[in-house]
Amino acid sequence: xxxxxxxxxxxxxxxxxxxxxxxxxxxxxxxxxxxxxxxxxxxxxxxxxxxxxxxxxxxxxxxxxxxxxxxxxxxxxxxxxxxxxxxxxxxxxxxxxxxxxxxxxxxxxxxxxxxxxxxxxxxxxxxxxxxxxxxxxxxxxxxxxxxxxxxxxxxxxxxxxxxxxxxxxxxxxxxxxxxxxxxxxxxxxxxxxxxxxxxxxxxxxxxxxxxxxxxxxx
Amino acid sequence: xxxxxxxxxxxxxxxxxxxxxxxxxxxxxxxxxxxxxxxxxxxxxxxxxxxxxxxxxxxxxxxxxxxxxxxxxxxxxxxxxxxxxxxxxxxxxxxxxxxxxxxxxxxxxxxxxxxxxxxxxxxxxxxxxxxxxxxxxxxxxxxxxxxxxxxxxxxxxxxxxxxxxxxxxxxxxxxxxxxxxxxxxxxxxxxxxxxxxxxxxxxxxxxxxxxxxxxxxxxxxxxxxxxxxxxxxxxxxxxxxxxxxxxxxxxxxxxxxxxxxxxxxxxxxxxxxxxxxxxxxxxxxxxxxxxxxxxxxxxxxxxxxxxxxxxxxxxxxxxxxxxxxxxxxxxxxxxxxxxxxxxxxxxxxxxxxxxxx
Numbered sequence: 001x002x003x004x005x006x007x008x009x010x011x012x013x014x015x016x017x018x019x020x021x022x023x024x025x026x027x028x029x030x031x032x033x034x035x036x037x038x039x040x041x042x043x044x045x046x047x048x049x050x051x052x053x054x055x056x057x058x059x060x061x062x063x064x065x066x067x068x069x070x071x072x073x074x075x076x077x078x079x080x081x082x083x084x085x086x087x088x089x090x091x092x093x094x095x096x097x098x099x100x101x102x103x104x105x106x107x108x109x110x111x112x113x114x115x116x117x118x119x120x121x122x123x124x125x126x127x128x129x130x131x132x133x134x135x136x137x138x139x140x141x142x143x144x145x146x147x148x149x150x151x152x153x154x155x156x157x158x159x160x161x162x163x164x165x166x167x168x169x170x171x172x173x174x175x176x177x178x179x180x181x182x183x184x185x186x187x188x189x190x191x192x193x194x195x196x197x198x199x200x201x202x203x204x205x206x207x208x209x210x211x212x213x214x215x216x217x218x
Numbered sequence: 219x220x221x222x223x224x225x226x227x228x229x230x231x232x233x234x235x236x237x238x239x240x241x242x243x244x245x246x247x248x249x250x251x252x253x254x255x256x257x258x259x260x261x262x263x264x265x266x267x268x269x270x271x272x273x274x275x276x277x278x279x280x281x282x283x284x285x286x287x288x289x290x291x292x293x294x295x296x297x298x299x300x301x302x303x304x305x306x307x308x309x310x311x312x313x314x315x316x317x318x319x320x321x322x323x324x325x326x327x328x329x330x331x332x333x334x335x336x337x338x339x340x341x342x343x344x345x346x347x348x349x350x351x352x353x354x355x356x357x358x359x360x361x362x363x364x365x366x367x368x369x370x371x372x373x374x375x376x377x378x379x380x381x382x383x384x385x386x387x388x389x390x391x392x393x394x395x396x397x398x399x400x401x402x403x404x405x406x407x408x409x410x411x412x413x414x415x416x417x418x419x420x421x422x423x424x425x426x427x428x429x430x431x432x433x434x435x436x437x438x439x440x441x442x443x444x445x446x447x448x449x450x451x452x453x454x455x456x457x458x459x460x461x462x463x464x465x466x467x468x469x470x471x472x473x474x475x476x477x478x479x480x481x482x483x484x485x486x487x488x489x490x491x492x493x494x495x496x497x498x499x500x501x502x503x504x505x506x507x508x509x510x511x512x513x514x515x516x517x518x519x520x521x522x523x524x525x526x527x528x529x530x531x532x533x534x535x536x537x538x539x540x541x542x543x544x545x546x547x548x549x550x551x552x553x554x555x556x557x558x559x560x561x562x563x564x565x566x567x568x569x570x571x572x573x574x575x
Contacts, residue, residue, distance in 0.1 A: 040499045138477020140516035142462065144528060147481040147509050151488065169492045173485035175509045191485050191505035195493035204493045208501035 054079030168196030478513010
């Protein structure tokens, strides 16, 4: 199943590249890239806390015009319980689809859903959170190095079946550097933390991310 | 009756010269011929000269001009102006070397003057085919040189100052030869608008060619003009506001430092806000610390007096891009001007000989 999803994601990326190139010809810019994330998860169910760690791989892309941005991200992997925990390992799939408005050159406001699902011994648990976000960017070295910080809060959301009302907050920050003089490739080191919650449930997910991007991140 | 007509004709021509100027050359020619026929030679000479002086689209054609010059020759003979008669006859021979006056129309002394002019005039004529529009370098303006002998001549296009713009012909004329000028000077460039001339002279080695004793110049005036061509204005140079500082300053250094410090601290602190009560991992310290160090490094790279190679390169690219754009637009403009048509308007040819009065 996971391989099937990965293949579909790869196919979508390949098919999207020509469209993105055409968009660039019309004065729009695009960014595509791959991301690896080392995740640390603290999963609370009532008073029980399980800790997991594992690696996720994925892809992301964005399409940027003068005022608007669309951003997609997808990742999947497996997280394993830390020593001493009796919980089972989880297969994790997560993603987000965001629409952004570039309010000022250094600030973008976003809205869109963020989803995270994993399998447990008892079945699947799916989190779907509608978020509002703000991303601030600062330039350290023009056209060579920049930093960013993003914070988000939930408008609404649900988890499980039957669905429980869910909420949450999160943040993401890091450093982006151009890989070589006048290169189109950028590297990103980031830290992401998300903490969705519902009645009796809380998932705190921390990710140390390393990304390779083609195109100026915006 | 004829005298009354002639007096009236002369008076009207003298008193209302503007009206006469407004008349067509053909009408002036007819009136001049009529004046000659009624022996009103002074008025006739004036009218014929007026007819020959008309330029542009109303000017006399070759046949009418030859007729006008022949009657002018006859009129000047009748007025006992022998030099003027010879000059008119020479103009006629230049215009049309094959012209032969009608012995039934003109008295023997007029025919004799014509023959004398013919003996003393060079046997070369030049003829243009009216106003011509050409694309310099692609099309050609054509004039025809004619000769009843086989003189060796040189034909050049010269400027108003006498400078040779282009040599068109250097050789022997056998009957006739078409000179083709493509509108370019000897260097391959289109000369500026203005007055030029095609000048034909005997070659030094054949100085005795023709019947004028070897010293003559045949001249066809030309006027060059180009209609206005739409060109693209050159772009303005990039304003100073677009250039980045090439040396670090305190302001730039702080601008580099603040985002790094703020983002680094935020990354370390935000987990406390987002997930209070949770024990955050050390990943935030790795990333937050890296961002902070990068901010400090950027600050040092921007410290006052420090060269900023990135900004230098950016400014260089900006200047080069502007210069490339300006050069490209200038090249396109030059192409448009070059491809624009040049209008060449020939005037009346003239002949200068050593014994021209």
